Amino acid sequence: MRAALVTRLDGPEAIEVADVPTPEVADGQVLIDVAAAGVSFPDVLLTRGEYQVKPPTPFVPGSEVAGFVRVAPAGSGLGVGDRVAAFPFLGGFAEQVVCDPALVFPLPDGVTFDQGAALPMNYLTCHFALRTRGRLAEGEKVLVHGAAGGIGTAAIQLAKAWGATVYAVVSDAAKADVARSAGADEVVLADGFREAVAELTSGHGVDVVVDPVGGERFTDSLRSLAPLGRILVIGFTAGGIPEVRVNRLLLNNIDVVGVGWGAYWTGVGGPGFVRRQWDDLVPLLETGRLDPVIGSVRSLDEVAVALTDIDERRATGKILLTP
Numbered sequence: 001m002r003a004a005l006v007t008r009l010d011g012p013e014a015i016e017v018a019d020v021p022t023p024e025v026a027d028g029q030v031l032i033d034v035a036a037a038g039v040s041f042p043d044v045l046l047t048r049g050e051y052q053v054k055p056p057t058p059f060v061p062g063s064e065v066a067g068f069v070r071v072a073p074a075g076s077g078l079g080v081g082d083r084v085a086a087f088p089f090l091g092g093f094a095e096q097v098v099c100d101p102a103l104v105f106p107l108p109d110g111v112t113f114d115q116g117a118a119l120p121m122n123y124l125t126c127h128f129a130l131r132t133r134g135r136l137a138e139g140e141k142v143l144v145h146g147a148a149g150g151i152g153t154a155a156i157q158l159a160k161a162w163g164a165t166v167y168a169v170v171s172d173a174a175k176a177d178v179a180r181s182a183g184a185d186e187v188v189l190a191d192g193f194r195e196a197v198a199e200l201t202s203g204h205g206v207d208v209v210v211d212p213v214g215g216e217r218f219t220d221s222l223r224s225l226a227p228l229g230r231i232l233v234i235g236f237t238a239g240g241i242p243e244v245r246v247n248r249l250l251l252n253n254i255d256v257v258g259v260g261w262g263a264y265w266t267g268v269g270g271p272g273f274v275r276r277q278w279d280d281l282v283p284l285l286e287t288g289r290l291d292p293v294i295g296s297v298r299s300l301d302e303v304a305v306a307l308t309d310i311d312e313r314r315a316t317g318k319i320l321l322t323p
Contacts (some may be wrong), residue, residue: 001019002018002323004300006094009047010048029071031071032084032096033069034139038117038318039303040122046308047061047307055090061092064087064122067119069104098112118283129232130210131280134257136208137207142164143169144184144210148168148170148175148213149317149320150317151212153293169188174316193217193224204233206227211232212237213235230254294320295315295318
C-alpha cells in the first residue's frame, strides 16, 4: 500500500510517500480502509521529533482517520464494512491502518468520511478541555484563540452547542470569516484583542479562554478573565511557552488549567473515557450542531504541503488527506 513515511526528523519537507507492506493485524485489532485522514499540529511536531511521544524512524504519521472496517475482532461490536472514525495515533497517512477497537467509533448516518476524519483529535480534545477541565456552564462567555484553525473551530462549535457566548480571536479578516462560519458570536483581531473583549463584555471579561496558541497573548488572556475565570492551556502553536506570575491568579481568583487529553485517557481516564466522549458528541452530530469546518482536502502526495500549511499557520479549519 502507499503511505507517507517519516524517515528522518527534518520536518514536513522531509516526509516521503512510498509503497510499504500492508499492516499486520494483531489479535484483537481492527483494520480500516482509510477514506480520509485528518492532519494536526502534533503530526508536524512528530516530523521533527519534537512531540512528547517519539516513535523510531521510519514511521507513518497520522492520528485520525475515517473509512470502512476491513477486519474486526469478535466481540468488538464492529463488523466488516462498518463506517467508522478512529484514533490510531500513528499510521493514518496510508491506505490502511490498524487500531485498537476501543478507539474506533461508529459514524452516524449522514456524517461523511471527511467530517469523520476531522473529529477525533480536535473535537475530543475540546470536549475534554471545555467539559472536564474547564467546567463550562450554560450561559458563560468563552474566548477562543486560533479560532480559524482546527482546534479553534471545534471549540467554537462545542461551546455554542453547550449554550455559551463565543468570542473568536483571529489574525486577519479572511480567518474572521472562517470563525464566523463556525458559529462565533463576535470576532476580534489578535492585535488589540484584550481591549476589544473588554468592550464587548462591558469590562467584566470572559469565563473561559481556550488557548492552543500560547506565546505573547497569554498575559492579556489572563487579564481578559472574569473573577473565577479559567484559561485552558491546549498548546503552543505560536512557538513560545508563556510563564505565569502566580500572584495574578491569587489576586483575581482565576485558574490556569492544563489540558492534556492524551495523557488523561492513556492514564487515569482509560480508553473507555474516549468512547464516552464520542457517545456524547453523537447527538450533536446527528442534529447538525457539530459540523467540522474543512479547510482543504489534499491527496496523500501533497502531505508535505498540508503539514507545512499547519506549521506556518496558513491553514484554516481542518486539513484532510485522501489516500
